[in-house]
Amino acid sequence: MDKSYKPEENEKRIYDKWEKGKYFTPKLESGKKPFTVVIPPPNVTGSLHMGHALNNTIQDVMVRWNRMNGIPSEWLPGTDHAGIATQSVVEKKLAKEGKTRFDLGRANFEKEVWKWKDEYEARILGQLKTLGCSCDWTRTRFTMDEGYTKAILKAFTHYYDKGYIYRDYRITNWCPRCGTSLSDLEVEHEEHESFLWYIKYEIEGGGELTVATTRPETMLGDTAVAVNPKDKRYKDLVGKNVILPIQGRKIPIIADSIVDMEFGTGAVKVTPAHDPNDFEIAKRHNLDKIIVIDLEGKMTPEAGEEFTGLDRFEARDVVIEMLKEGKWLSQAKPYVHSVGHCYRCNTVMEPSLTLQWYVSMKELAKPAILAVEKGKVDFHPKKWKKVYLDWMKNINDWCISRQIWWGHQIPVWYCECGEIIVSEKWALEDVEDKKSERKCPKCKSSKLKRDEDVLDTWFSSALWPFATFGWPQTSKDLSYFYPTTFLATARDILYLWVARMIMSGIEFMGEVPFKDVYINPTVFNHEGRRMSKSLGTGVDPLELIEKYGTDATRFGLLWQIGQGQDIKFSEDAILNGKRFANKVWNATRFTLMNLEGYKDVSRETYEKEIKPNLTKNDKEILKKLNLTIANTNKHLEKYDFQHAVEEIYDFFWHDFCDTCIEDTKVRIRENDETKLAAQYTLDTVLKNSLKLLHPIMPFVTEAIWKNLNEKEPLIISDWPQKIEF
């Protein structure tokens, strides 16, 4: 053996051997319950970050541990198409060439994205391999491959037929930069320091009414002023009109109980086309909806000639100036409030009146709430159960249409007669590029137009645990592997992904999609800030791997996490991992040097020559080994990775190296009569330790295993059992 372990020379070679040996693909053994994990599909254009590294290390530890225990273990890898993110990356690339997606047209643009996808998918999956992930690559899936697309279409038509999917014209989260709607979960709120502007509206027939607003520019689209019906201050004003400043329009004063008497002046301007609350008020009072800001965030002609084409924030300044000049502005109070931003490009969201597809969630949520309450799905740490339930019990309908091109196009056609046709068949034909003759079932017209929008990426991810195994087709895989066993993911997709998988799993499979959900800690940098590439606060796990090796990186990450406690990343832990890998390597060198003349002993030799000569120290370490095996199992069963790592580390370093090796060293060198027993102890403790360590540090242990001339690779060796002595 070399004097030290060189990860860079070993890791790739070892990984290839595992893959070639097909150790990652389990056999479907009837009667044996499999251990199944589906990977949280990484964004196809993304790159492995520290959170992924931790998350995938955790999954790999569980998979390897189960595999060594003789359980058919399936870890299904794959990627999702990440609609908005991917599209915007490719659009950015086109922009550098001076082109837009419209120059290419939809079909060509999609081709362009597919090319991009192929390249980046290979890259990110390769990164998982670098991390040592023992995924079953024979079952790799992508949310837009053909079979998966069938699942999407099935799910859509199923929901539609059940009346759960509907189309509605209402205020949605709109990103003027991305040019698409977003679901509530894709909007990130940030505190903004701004002002609460108090504007005086002149009352017809005398007097004035002051309203307070954070968005003065929207006053151009006001169609009423609302007060609370219980508000005595304004009781006599209800039914009268005010004159809208700047525009001079006459708008009514109405009473609506949604108005908070305590806030501002207790009178609120109503802009139905640009605020969800106001939209609701307008519905109740049958008010006009005047759109003054268009979908690009620019003022429309409706706002007035002098505003047309102005950016919404420029318009705000102009409106404020004009209000000041007209003496309509009574005060501007500094005010902190939260403003929605696009999760993708951070642009301030513009709530906009658009026609979108929604999934009604209330009925879907009910059994998903019950399942978790009854413990069919367990969360680790437990606190996430409450977080899940709180959200599910207050769930809102889900906007699933997106105004982009990259994704699953909605399987809906509109006829000129107004008929809406939802067709799985036609959509499939479009995918396969063989079109049958299509006619409107109502008016027989063939002038049909397909809905241009695509579905939210999470609509497809929601089907991941069963669509990846072939649903809606029945298959051996599906019935064997579903429901899955373990899901490890980050907390920021608890609602976006986990909750929706539970709902759709129950809806389509009649069973929850997984038993245990492990929410891994978030990795922060040393200052406690979120690791982020764009903020420049990230550490690239791939650089760590290059510097310290994969094993050290995995070890260091697990070493740092507590029971669900977030971690402030420290590179020292990774360094410690490297030291440990080196220690293990050298302990093996020592053992090999001292095992001359020692081969696998027969039962007879053991009973005659070893067992009687086991010293007190030998028995002590073997006892300790048994305890370590038991404790490691206990910790892994509880998903307590930190303590599992610590357990093995302490045993190996302090009990085995510092004590046992120092003890046997002397006996072997001096050819003591207990030499054989000492060698037996060394050999036994080392091999079992390597097995215990393998799920955490797969490469160095496998490399060592090879040096021990074992027939079977370590990855499929048996997990240690209690040693009898």
Added chain:
RNA sequence: GGGCUUGUAGCUCAGUUGGUUAGAGCGCUACGUUGACAUCGUAGAGGUCCGCAGUUCGAGUCUGCGCAAGCCCACCA
């Protein structure tokens, strides 16, 4: 507005159901090794366990209040 979490050695964190002198890794100090170990070993210094009040024979561990930091949810005009 609602909810969650954290505050233990210079740094990063453990401390199980409350029980003798509060632990680990890194860092620091001293000594020793350099024939398993880009070292390693042995010993050691270092803590008002955020504060206050309470429950208890006994609290880092339970309760209340406060201070500080962070996160999540929400139609805070």
